[in-house]
Amino acid sequence: MADLVGARRRSAAPRRLTVPAEGVLRRIAAFLAAFGAGVAAYIAIAEADGGAPACLAGSGGCETVAASSHSELAGISVALIGVFGYALLLVTALLRGDGARMAGFGLGLVGFGYTVYLTYLELFVIDAICQWCIVSAVLMVALFAVNAVRMLRYVGTPA
Amino acid sequence: MSADERRQRLVKLASATVFLAAVAVAVLIVIDQSQTDGGDTSLEGVAAVRADLDGIPQRGLVLGDPGAKVTLVEFGDLQCPACRGFAEDVLPQVIESRVRGGEARIEFRNFTIIGEESVAAGAAAIAAGEQGRGWDFVELFYRNQGFENSGYVSDDFLTAVARAAGVSSIERWNRVRKSQRTIDRVAAESAEARRLGFGGTPSFAVEGPAAGGLKTLGTSGSAGDLESAIDDAR
Numbered sequence: 001m002a003d004l005v006g007a008r009r010r011s012a013a014p015r016r017l018t019v020p021a022e023g024v025l026r027r028i029a030a031f032l033a034a035f036g037a038g039v040a041a042y043i044a045i046a047e048a049d050g051g052a053p054a055c056l057a058g059s060g061g062c063e064t065v066a067a068s069s070h071s072e073l074a075g076i077s078v079a080l081i082g083v084f085g086y087a088l089l090l091v092t093a094l095l096r097g098d099g100a101r102m103a104g105f106g107l108g109l110v111g112f113g114y115t116v117y118l119t120y121l122e123l124f125v126i127d128a129i130c131q132w133c134i135v136s137a138v139l140m141v142a143l144f145a146v147n148a149v150r151m152l153r154y155v156g157t158p159a
Numbered sequence: 160m161s162a163d164e165r166r167q168r169l170v171k172l173a174s175a176t177v178f179l180a181a182v183a184v185a186v187l188i189v190i191d192q193s194q195t196d197g198g199d200t201s202l203e204g205v206a207a208v209r210a211d212l213d214g215i216p217q218r219g220l221v222l223g224d225p226g227a228k229v230t231l232v233e234f235g236d237l238q239c240p241a242c243r244g245f246a247e248d249v250l251p252q253v254i255e256s257r258v259r260g261g262e263a264r265i266e267f268r269n270f271t272i273i274g275e276e277s278v279a280a281g282a283a284a285i286a287a288g289e290q291g292r293g294w295d296f297v298e299l300f301y302r303n304q305g306f307e308n309s310g311y312v313s314d315d316f317l318t319a320v321a322r323a324a325g326v327s328s329i330e331r332w333n334r335v336r337k338s339q340r341t342i343d344r345v346a347a348e349s350a351e352a353r354r355l356g357f358g359g360t361p362s363f364a365v366e367g368p369a370a371g372g373l374k375t376l377g378t379s380g381s382a383g384d385l386e387s388a389i390d391d392a393r
Binding site: 128 | 164168169172173176177179181184188190191205325
């Protein structure tokens with residue numbers, strides 16, 4: 001009986017979510033950003049001169065997406081813009097302080113928002129899926145989540 | 160810094176950052192949408208065309224095994240609505256039943272009967288063919304065809320079709336499609352169609368061991384008619 005009451009007390013106590021130390025979050029963000037920069041760089045190089053990254057199983061989706069005008073923004077390759085964005089996210093992961101925390105969150109949010117838009121285009125406008133773009137999208141969503149946790153938990157705390 | 164001060168600072172900074180990020184994403188989307196209003200890409204049928212032609216060799220405007228004994232020739236005008244109907248409703252069956260397996264190949268030749276825009280379209284198809292994307296171009300053009308001679312066959316439209324067709328060098332494609340050699344070829348193909356006695360599009364002819372040269376089939380027919388003609392020409 002005493003054990004049961006004790007168990008009830010334990011389960012009624014509010015659970016505290018354990019947030020990793022900021023150093024761990026920064027390392028995860030740095031890894032994701034570096035990986036993302038590599039993926040975006042591969043897509044940018046493959047698309048140079050009108051080519052396309054190699055889709056697995058020869059699905060042809062990568063060629064279709066690369067051929068779409070949505071693969072460029074104001075004449076600049078979206079993949080190249082992605083390399084730049086991931087590089088900036090890498091810098092925010094390497095720096096300390098509130099400025100870096102907020103910049104990482106802001107850049108992650110921009111990347112997340114534009115990734116949602118690009119995925120919508122693939123599914124409903126271009127009507128093709130590029131596997132490399134999906135990999136990049138997953139990385140960007142993860143980067144946004146890590147940077148959001150870093151911002152929410154550590155802004156206002158000593159660097 | 161107390162917990163309250165920290166919370167207030169967090170709310171202020173996060174609100175400002177979310178606002179700026181939302182503005183940045185909106186600007187990116189507006190730029191993307193504005194560049195596609197002029198002629199992209201929301202082209203229809205890109206995936207369907209790719210699936211129809213996937214794995215079938217192409218050379219110039221010839222689709223199918225180069226060693227196939229029978230050649231089915233389509234004389235078409237890319238602006239012609241009847242050709243579009245044929246491309247969507249009839250040819251896919253013939254491609255699956257006779258071309259994919261290597262029994263026959265299909266060649267597209269221009270028969271420009273509708274207007275100058277047909278010549279520009281035909282030349283663009285020939286130029287796409289020089290980069291191994293001729294049939295992708297023809298099929299995608301048909302699926303995104305506009306009203307005859309309405310001005311829709313613009314450089315933007317042709318470029319969007321070429322890009323979606325997978326033409327790798329747009330610069331080379333532009334050079335070829337605007338060359339006198341290509342324009343002359345469109346005219347020569349149309350002259351050939353008239354010489355064969357065709358009066359409309361799409362018109363078909365078949366060439367094979369049993370056909371005795373290029374045998375004309377006329378302007379219409381079902382997939383079954385074309386399949387029978389191919390079988391008879393073997």
